[in-house]
Amino acid sequence: MRRYGPAVLLMLVGAAVLRIALFSDLYLRYVQGGLRPYLVASGALLGLLGLVRAALTARAARCGTDAADHGAHLVAEGHDHLHSHEGSPRVAWLLVLPAAALLLFPPPALGSYSAARDEARRAAESVGTFPALPAGDPVDLSVSQFGSRAVYDSGYSLRGRTVRLTGFVTPGDGGAWYVTRLRVACCAADATTSKVEIRGPDAPETDTWVTVTGTWRPRGELGYPSAWPPVLHATTVVRIAEPSDPYEER
Known part of the structure; x- marks a missing residue:
């Protein structure tokens, strides 16, 4: 399941943005009302990218090829002794916390x-x-x-x-x-x-x-x-x- 991590992360962030901008008025706690279309577009794009990434990962798995590991191996061949095989930077997982907070516990407006x-x-x-x-x-x-x-x-x-x-x-x-x-x-x-x-x-x-x-x-x-x-x-x-x-x- 680790290979699906980047896709899940993209969809989670996209869902959080859509939750506050498309399905509620919570975005007004953080930005002006005129920015709503941009937030909705950003959330939809992130969700779509997550679905595309998941589909590509699933296809690679069916073909017996780990696309993320293969890409990392090619980079390593062109750069002396770089042997990273991660599909995405580990630091990117820090986005899970604010995304989950927006989905479950949206911060209140300033007071x-x-x-x-x-x-x-x-x-x-x-x-x-x-x-x-x-x-x-x-x-x-x-x-x-x-x-x-x-x-x-x-x-x-x-x-x-x-x-x-x-x-x-x-x-x-x-x-x-x-x-x-x-x-x-x-x-x-x-x-x-x-x-x-x-x-x-x-x-x-x-x-x-x-x-x-x-x-x-x-x-x-x-x-x-x-x-x-x-x-x-x-x-x-x-x-x-x-x-x-x-x-x-x-």
Whole structure:
């Protein structure tokens, strides 16, 4: 069965990619939605290569020829005293662990642990005017949109408006808590944090997903660290299920 190892490995990795990208929305925990076709194509190609490799190995076995050993022998003849007879590098078997993890125990989306370590990476933005908000309250905003307007909008477009934010709970000092979202440009590896301090209701459990409705409370001077993080005085906090796409786009 050892000769079928490379084929099994290719099919296992392909199945893991297809499991998160084709048969579920789990891929959204790791990459942007626009990359789904490439993931599906990659998973299908790996699975196909595994089937082809298995078929070639089976045919070689029926013919009484071990194709992998024969190929290694030819290489050895052209390179002094190289006598490797492995069908594939042993290190390739390390791929079994992440592939099996994706199939059986997909890692969760990034949460409060990552958010707490990302504040120093927030990009500098300039104070200025922002487009008017849509009519009608409450107005739905992403956490990053609310933060940008609260900290940098010289037109104070949030003043007097009721807004609705969705994110996960992260704890702060002295009983403070935040509604937080992670923003990605390509994948989870480049995630940055946006968060809003919530005043009023008690904090739900850390990493709980919530939708918070409330009004903006100005703090500090626009564009300065004293204005960060922005504050929302909450009137309602509703617990929700984690969305299929947990990240905001940058």
